[in-house]
Amino acid sequence: MADPDSGGPAAAAGLQTTSSDATKPPVTELNLILLGPPGAGKGTQAERLTQDFGLPYIATGDILRKAVADGTELGRRAKQYMDAGELVPDDVIIGVILEALDTEEAKDGFLLDGYPRTVPQAEALDEALKKVGRQLTAVLLLDVPDEEVERRLSGRRVSRSGRVYHIEFDPPKHPGRCDIDGSPLIQRDDDKPETIRKRLKVYHEQTEPLIDYYEERGLLRRFDGTRSPTEVHDHIRATVATLRLEDEL
Ligand code: AMP
Secondary structure: OOOHHHOOHHHHHHOOOOOOOOOOOOOOOEEEEEEOOOOOOHHHHHHHHHHHHOOOEEEHHHHHHHHHHHOOHHHHHHHHHHHOOOOOOHHHHHHHHHHHHOOOOOOOEEEEEOOOOOHHHHHHHHHHHHHOOOOOOEEEEEEOOHHHHHHHHHOEEEOOOOOEEEOOOEOOOOOOEOOOOOOEOEOOHHHOHHHHHHHHHHHHHHHOHHHHHHHHOOOEEEEEOOOOHHHHHHHHHHHHHHHHHHHHO
16 A cells, blocks of 8 residues: 655655745655664665665765775775774875765765764765755664664674574575575674774764754754664654654645
């Protein structure tokens, strides 16, 4: 059965706003940010939300990893920071995101994952959107405590082909071997306990101030990221649908 709340590209881009309040984002344009620590499930939710609302998904981590793999100038500059679990400098990443947003694909809405990660990055985004008469619709925060992040990331294993397992939640049939190609499973450097702790420290120090930043602007919506992916997704979808509805009234 068709779900009117689930939208789709036409709903995301096609409706006219009836709001006369110029300070509110237009109902038709969903400009969303996913915020939360590493391992909060942002990628999983993003996959579902982009399908629900027909939004382009822009993940700075993916853009940077591709730049590293392609050996571009950006990749060369970013690699040392990424390997160390640190943030790429603001001046580098701000250029990347402004370019990604200034595209035909992102002109009617977007879902950002991994950006912003610092207050200056958030300010740069606000300014860029303001210049073209746009603004954020909401910032979706996935709350997950540090112990749970450590449990999720430290149990993650990958096969040579990139299939991801979890020793506790999604184990292979034979311990340490991929079900598909039989290759030995390895732990990514990113998922080693010391790097996880480093990434969490960076998150608390540099990214968490964004919670207050967006709360003060009335944009923050919190979700319990310890619930099942389906529960989190249902909750987010209902919230985004309500935001649209409120704007239409
Ligand atoms: P992610 O896949 O989002 O965890 O990103 C992987 C790595 O890319 C991070 O650990 C950072 O080194 C870098 N990175 C991604 N997004 C940003 C950002 N907005 N600001 C600074 N560094 C970033």
